Amino acid sequence: MVRTPCCDKTGLRKGTWTPEEDRKLTAYVTRYGCWNWRQLPKFAGLARCGKSCRLRWLNYLRPNIKRGNYSKEEEETIIRLHESLGNRWSAIAAELPGRTDNEVKNHWHTTLKKRFKQKSSSTSTPNDGKDKNGAPEKEGTKLNNNANRLVISSPNPPLILESSMSSPQPASSDQNSSITADNNTVESSRLDSVSDDNLFEAYEADSGSFWTEPFFSDSSYTWSDMWAEFPLLDGEILYPFGFNYLEGFNL
DNA sequence: AAGAGTTCCAACCGCGTACAA
DNA sequence: GTTGTACGCGGTTGGAACTCT
Secondary structure, eight states: OOOOOEEOTTSOEESSOOHHHHHHHHHHHHHHOOSOTTTHHHHHTOOSOHHHHHHHIIIIISTTOOOSOOOHHHHHHHHHHHHHHOSOHHHHHHTSTTOOHHHHHHHIIIIIHHHHHHHHHTSOOTTTTBOTTSOBOOTTOOOOGGGGOOOOOOSSOOOOOTTTTOOOOOSSOOTTOOBOTTTOOBOHHHHHHSOHHHHHHHHHHHHHHHHHTTTOOSTTSOHHHHHHHSOOOTTOOOOTTOTTTOTTOOO
8 A cells, every 4th residue: 555655844754665765664663663653763763753652563563463364263353342341442453463453443444344334225224323433332331441552661761861862771770781871873884793682681681671562472483583674774773762864863 | 458446555634632832 | 730742543545466357
């Protein structure tokens, strides 16, 4: 699905994400987490609004996203939950591992709705006794929003250090951090020379499951997998908080 | 082959909620 | 209690891909 990229008045890009943007976002989020969606694009070197970054990550780039055909079981689950919850897509998607609310919603509108209508036309009206979302109006159906929220955050939210024009620290307190005091950059040689496993050893050891779980609840998907998918380009330096891109941004 | 119509889905937008100041 | 900020959710849109004529 390709949308013509364009720019809005503020210079922020809109429209289809390029592979380069995807790579930047993925590289940044997997390393530093989503400590602040609003600020993230600046540090990740993306000319996108935070909202757009969040959506792209959650609906497309996030690990373990299941794409492609829906199984019969998944479709039945969607139909069943839609009957009881209405258009609460995030709640429905929560019951379908690897599926996003957007994807579930799209699948409903493109495929299942028609099927459901055909099925129910012979029986009763589907919206009888339902609220504005199409959910049954009964006590206790109001969901706790927080319960359905995907929490992707660092236990140690990165801080912006004014004195050094520095930026949020990596999510772990890695003593061997490759961030240097003077130029605040990651040493590309280190990134280039170490294996993927070594690169994240310290992170995983330091922060344990807290840091990895939100992204890799499926243990079969690892940092190595992620970096294999989104490697740094030849000679590219990943600046931890986007110092190579800060020009033009007012912090 | 080509134009028209339809389908699919990525992405945008607006609103509601949570939370901090 | 009010205001401002950030985030999440659901509705909607736009355009490529696909199908039909």
